[in-house]
Amino acid sequence: MSTRQSRTLIVENASICCAECKKSIAPAGTSWKSAAALTRTRVIDIPGSTSSTHPDVEIRHFSCPACGALLDSETALPEDPFLDDILTSK
Amino acid sequence: MDPITFSIIRHRLYRVVEEAVITLKHVSGSAITNEGHDLMVSLYEADGTLLLGGVGFLHHLTSAAEACKSIIRRFEGDVHEGDLFLLNDPFTAALHTSDIYLVSPIHYKGELIAWSACFVHVYDIGAMNPGGFAPEAQDVFSEGFSSPGLKLVDRGDLRQDIWDTLLNMVRGPEMVALDLRSMIACNNVAKDRMISLVEKYGLPTFQETCKTLVAQSETRLRERLLEFPDGSWESRQYFDVKGEVYKVLLKMTKKGDELIFDFTGSSPQSKYSVNCTKWASLGGLFAPLFPLLCYDITWNEGVIRPIKVIAPEGSIVNCTKPSPVSVATVGAIQSVNNAACTTIGKMLASHEKYDDQTSAVWHANHFAVFMFGKNQKGGDAIGILTETFAGSGGARTFADGVDIGGEIPNPISRMANVETVEAMFPVRYLFRRRLQDSGGGGEFRGGTGGELALVPHDAPDGGLHYVLSGKGSKFPQSEGLAGGNPGAINDYVWVHSPDAEQGHNCFSQSLSSIPGEKEAISWGVFPLMGNDALYVRWNGGGGVGDPLDRDPHSVLLDVTNQVISIDAAREIFGVQIQGQSLDVDGTTNLRTSLRKERFATNGGK
Numbered sequence: 001m002s003t004r005q006s007r008t009l010i011v012e013n014a015s016i017c018c019a020e021c022k023k024s025i026a027p028a029g030t031s032w033k034s035a036a037a038l039t040r041t042r043v044i045d046i047p048g049s050t051s052s053t054h055p056d057v058e059i060r061h062f063s064c065p066a067c068g069a070l071l072d073s074e075t076a077l078p079e080d081p082f083l084d085d086i087l088t089s090k
Numbered sequence: 091m092d093p094i095t096f097s098i099i100r101h102r103l104y105r106v107v108e109e110a111v112i113t114l115k116h117v118s119g120s121a122i123t124n125e126g127h128d129l130m131v132s133l134y135e136a137d138g139t140l141l142l143g144g145v146g147f148l149h150h151l152t153s154a155a156e157a158c159k160s161i162i163r164r165f166e167g168d169v170h171e172g173d174l175f176l177l178n179d180p181f182t183a184a185l186h187t188s189d190i191y192l193v194s195p196i197h198y199k200g201e202l203i204a205w206s207a208c209f210v211h212v213y214d215i216g217a218m219n220p221g222g223f224a225p226e227a228q229d230v231f232s233e234g235f236s237s238p239g240l241k242l243v244d245r246g247d248l249r250q251d252i253w254d255t256l257l258n259m260v261r262g263p264e265m266v267a268l269d270l271r272s273m274i275a276c277n278n279v280a281k282d283r284m285i286s287l288v289e290k291y292g293l294p295t296f297q298e299t300c301k302t303l304v305a306q307s308e309t310r311l312r313e314r315l316l317e318f319p320d321g322s323w324e325s326r327q328y329f330d331v332k333g334e335v336y337k338v339l340l341k342m343t344k345k346g347d348e349l350i351f352d353f354t355g356s357s358p359q360s361k362y363s364v365n366c367t368k369w370a371s372l373g374g375l376f377a378p379l380f381p382l383l384c385y386d387i388t389w390n391e392g393v394i395r396p397i398k399v400i401a402p403e404g405s406i407v408n409c410t411k412p413s414p415v416s417v418a419t420v421g422a423i424q425s426v427n428n429a430a431c432t433t434i435g436k437m438l439a440s441h442e443k444y445d446d447q448t449s450a451v452w453h454a455n456h457f458a459v460f461m462f463g464k465n466q467k468g469g470d471a472i473g474i475l476t477e478t479f480a481g482s483g484g485a486r487t488f489a490d491g492v493d494i495g496g497e498i499p500n501p502i503s504r505m506a507n508v509e510t511v512e513a514m515f516p517v518r519y520l521f522r523r524r525l526q527d528s529g530g531g532g533e534f535r536g537g538t539g540g541e542l543a544l545v546p547h548d549a550p551d552g553g554l555h556y557v558l559s560g561k562g563s564k565f566p567q568s569e570g571l572a573g574g575n576p577g578a579i580n581d582y583v584w585v586h587s588p589d590a591e592q593g594h595n596c597f598s599q600s601l602s603s604i605p606g607e608k609e610a611i612s613w614g615v616f617p618l619m620g621n622d623a624l625y626v627r628w629n630g631g632g633g634v635g636d637p638l639d640r641d642p643h644s645v646l647l648d649v650t651n652q653v654i655s656i657d658a659a660r661e662i663f664g665v666q667i668q669g670q671s672l673d674v675d676g677t678t679n680l681r682t683s684l685r686k687e688r689f690a691t692n693g694g695k
Contacts, residue, residue, distance in 0.1 A: 075326070
């Protein structure tokens with residue numbers, strides 16, 4: 001029996017899993033992003049940016065380490081922590 | 091009570107608000123009101139309880155409720171039939187001084203039964219800069235006239251001394267008078283229709299309906315919240331003013347049938363006028379909550395009761411007096427709005443039933459450009475570029491965001507026609523159109539923002555000046571959802587071309603082809619004189635889902651329509667286009683390669 005955590009993640013057998021391949025990523029009720037594959041792209045390098053763009057601001061893409069499905073993204077300065085979304089019950 | 095009667099009265103209340111809004115638009119002469127729809131009307135119970143939030147800028151629903159309650163406290167024992175009160179102090183209830191609330195008690199057979207309230211952004215408020223936004227204000231005292239509550243109309247008689255004093259403190263007093271009269275007319279219409287309603291159904295039935303309506307909203311929201319898992323969702327917004335970076339941090343916790351919005355960790359209050367008072371922050375977070383979470387629930391006090399807010403005093407989301415706040419409505423309020431939109435969107439996405447109500451962030455960053463100077467008829471002109479209200483839709487889970495598709499906190503926002511602006515100001519548009527590559531990438535992309543360029547035209551003084559409160563040219567703010575990219579960033583460019591011949595740039599169709607030196611600007615007062623040009627681009631909406639999952643044919647169509655570039659098709663969406671055709675094999679190979687690159691990295695460290 002699985003429950004939905006987000007559009008891309010499910011909770012199954014007390015684990016947060018990729019909704020695409022069902023690979024377990026982290027224990028349920030915890031921060032999962034540090035166990036995901038992470039790519040960082042500077043916003044200034046993305047088509048559509050301007051020269052006014054802050055040179056350090058990045059988009060973090062968190063992907064399933066098993067199948068590469070994109071799980072989440074966030075905008076951040078490099079020194080800032082990951083944003084956590086944590087379910088405590090269903 | 092009888093459900094049919096209840097439903098009829100509920101819908102009559104909606105019509106009361108709609109008719110009052112129409113009155114506001116028809117009487118006011120300001121483009122910001124009748125073109126941009128920067129307005130709001132709402133109804134309150136006798137004790138100031140929000141009964142029905144109407145259309146317009148939703149940031150104001152909770153603030154106007156507090157304005158009502160503040161007036162009730164201040165004028166206890168001195169509220170009479172025919173009175174009308176004015177309040178615009180940001181530290182009492184308002185968002186900033188320019189957004190004046192006029193609050194009117196509604197009596198029936200001598201008994202106070204309800205209140206109506208409305209606001210418009212008045213033509214001028216006497217701040218240090220024309221139009222009300224004062225980027226360089228040191229404190230709220232530099233931001234114009236501010237009242238914690240005064241009686242403007244006493245038992246049906248306009249208090250001429252107050253009226254004259256107000257108009258003596260502002261630029262363009264005839265236009266401000268029209269704004270104030272539009273609000274008086276609006277309240278009069280609301281009052282008249284409410285009394286008709288009570289006469290038809292009787293006071294007891296009306297009052298029972300009001301109580302039921304508020305209780306019903308509270309019950310329905312609490313029931314909805316119980317459907318979601320308990321948990322917490324975080325979001326973060328950055329914006330900058332003159333190189334200083336500010337953050338709005340939000341942790342939204344859902345527990346049982348309540349939501350807590352905690353802004354702990356947000357930046358300290360700013361020396362610049364982008365700060366929020368606590369009332370402004372409250373309005374900022376409720377603006378997306380009403381339409382996203384309560385799309386089928388009447389917007390009233392019942393929706394407010396299950397919500398708790400933590401906004402640390404002295405922070406940018408709860409500044410202390412006398413911090414400047416005139417740019418709040420396009421400053422930190424918007425970041426609060428965006429942050430709440432993100433966390434609510436993520437909570438909605440945690441339940442399959444509400445998946446189709448989820449949205450990425452829409453048009454996250456207003457650009458306030460207030461032009462001022464002599465118009466082509468020799469008169470004074472002050473006014474905002476209403477393109478800031480044109481917006482851009484955030485992507486949904488089933489469709490792209492709407493290009494130039496408005497914004498969540500104001501369901502009726504819009505922009506004026508080019509010709510309307512050119513008729514009111516001595517300017518000419520070189521172009522105005524959708525902005526390529528501005529919608530955030532995703533399986534469903536964000537709606538595009540736009541771009542425009544203006545030059546002076548037929549100006550008796552050789553041009554105009556403008557106040558620019560353009561925070562946010564360094565950070566994307568229209569966050570994506572479920573892997574989607576944020577929408578592109580605003581930008582403002584002053585092109586100065588002192589040596590160019592008059593009319594040299596009359597046919598330029600892009601920023602790069604406008605002759606002259608290009609200077610990025612974002613904050614302050616700048617000229618649009620002689621051969622100057624002003625270029626503005628505004629942000630797109632956030633995307634939803636993986637850009638590599640987007641239908642390649644949709645990407646091709648976007649390229650064909652110049653909504654995205656060939657570079658974006660390849661780099662963001664992994665789509666190869668040869669000539670005007672889709673390279674199917676090349677796209678498959680590129681997408682496979684881009685996916686592999688993702689898990690070539692190891693661990694989100």
